[in-house]
Amino acid sequence: FNTISLAASVAVITLVLGVSTAWLITRVEFPGRRLWEGALVLPLAMPTYVLAYVYSYLLGFGGPVEHLWQLVAGPQARIFSPHSYSGATLVMALDTFPFVYLLSRSALLSMNVSFEEVARASGVSRLSTLWRVTLPLMRPSIVAGVALVILYVVSDFGAVSLLRYQTLTYAVFQQMTGRSDNTAASILSILLVGLALIFLITERWFRQRSRFYQTTGHYRAPQRHHYGWLGTIAVTGYLGLIVGAAFALPASLLIQWSLSPEAQATLDSRFFGFVWNSGILAASAATGGVLIGLPLAYLASRRPTMLNLGCLQAAYAGYVLPGPVAALAVLVLFTKLAPVFYGSVLILIVAYVIHFLPAGLQSLEPALQHISPNLEEVARTLGLGMRDTWRRVTLPLVRNGFVVAWVLMFLQTMKELPATLLLRPVGFDTLAIRVWMEASEEYYQLAAPSALLIVLLSLPALALLVSKDWRAA
Structure with a gap:
């Protein structure tokens, strides 16, 4: 209720x-x-x-x-x-x-x-x-x-x-x-x-x-x-x-x-470790997401078979999975199939990719649909192979959608809290974790630098997404 x-x-x-x-x-x-x-x-x-x-x-x-x-x-x-x-x-x-x-x-x-x-x-x-x-x-x-x-x-x-x-x-x-x-x-x-x-x-x-x-x-x-x-x-x-x-x-x-003395005292090597952890996790999840999402969106767009469309729709399942649910699903999966990875950063990245892949697909799909298949066919009639066609025709045309998808996944991973809390290795903290832990104890000044940095990192992404040059992507 x-x-x-x-x-x-x-x-x-x-x-x-x-x-x-x-x-x-x-x-x-x-x-x-x-x-x-x-x-x-x-x-x-x-x-x-x-x-x-x-x-x-x-x-x-x-x-x-x-x-x-x-x-x-x-x-x-x-x-x-x-x-x-x-x-x-x-x-x-x-x-x-x-x-x-x-x-x-x-x-x-x-x-x-x-x-x-x-x-x-x-x-x-x-x-x-x-x-x-x-x-x-x-x-x-x-x-x-x-x-x-x-x-x-x-x-x-x-x-x-x-x-x-x-x-x-x-x-x-x-x-x-x-x-x-x-x-x-x-x-x-x-x-x-x-x-x-x-x-x-x-x-x-x-x-x-x-x-x-x-x-x-x-x-x-x-x-x-x-x-x-x-x-x-x-x-x-x-x-x-x-x-x-x-x-x-x-x-x-x-x-x-x-700017308070209490907050300034937290800007030490541990704080920059939180920044590094957040950045490397977000970059890894965003990169993995677009590398998985681009082939899925491409196959569904160019070869819309039942299998390809089914894989694409399955990837959208993360859209309805809240953070704790995605974390629980990944946790159960790894403990049954690959327990050796339990407690590693890999589990965390997999959960991020499953949870935020739909955000990337929502940019990659329209970008590919706006590209006429005739352009790729012309490139092949001129003697270019599949690899060169992708490198010289498809990827340059889908660049804006690719960048927007990466930015969206990076931004959402940077702010993700519940999956990180549940799956992180022992002692592995991020900016979101520090904000939540300090705020839970009502240490408002101590949580502020991490919270402010998350907001500041989000602003360029928002500017990119609402700018005229990138709005179509």
Whole structure:
């Protein structure tokens, strides 16, 4: 019940935040619009467990928010605890609304504004046009974004563990670590995967029922409207409140804590060892993922046999596997088939590849589909073999998708927490592990340098993914 209620509440909030911000960015003209357009993506650089530990401090007992509230409402006044359903909902919604924003924004930018103009010319008000025309046309993208949010919430471990909110993912971790009961963990994992599959099937059903096509070749891009200085203040204030709560305020606190003497004392050889461990794991998993994903995507695209398509769909199974479930599956597999590798870094890399391979495939597949097979056939008629055709034709054309896939897998591996906690060798710590361990003990300053570095490493990846040159990939 906790998992379903959390996913439902976060889905509703992200739906409102994502669609409203996308509409403001695409339909309203105001100063700094392009700046806000990029700023609304910044929360994706903030892992949920980092946001959770920041809000544990801000909203916790005796924290700055409660102190300000007591100045207004009296010394006995209390705000809601961050270690609750409300706290988990707030943190997860602030971190995941960009999924809905990005897909809604894309739908609004590609929508033919003629549909809205016909409704307005028929005497329908602007609000009714939004409700009866615009939102129905956006429904497939909105449903896809909300489905991503729900899957993210269902599989999250870091935020719910720090906020002490019991979900299925947290329960799987507790069974594996606290009680060492892999049987109970397996049963809970089956429930968790089943729940994720239900959400995915429901999302596909909604999207199948919500397909819309433009039957004419006439297309007009949307026009942005001016709403005066009062409208500008209202829009800027609304966007500023969201970006401030989801990124600017947490980032400023991380910077402040990282500059404290306590945090500076942690910048020793051990800290740079954590950086090295995180980097080498992420690079190994990303490289292994794209080397496995590229042949899978290529064979499915060029030779779509049942076997090739089946292998590709099997690779997407990691999409519905939360971190603890992927870790449990790899752990059981290696203990049965190759126990000699138990407790090694190899198990960790395999779990990362299984878990994050779908993220790489989502970039590799479209990149290969955009390449005409005729180009490869022409190269072969000119005397090039398979190897030279790949090296001189296919790989240069798929370069952008290859790089984006690698960056996505690197970024997600760098932030991964539950699989690392469960499968890491003894004494092998990463940046994510240090953040979680220090934040669990409420050593906020000590966790800040590792958390800030994770965020800083995520920013170039986000800039790459939203830039015009790489957006198609």
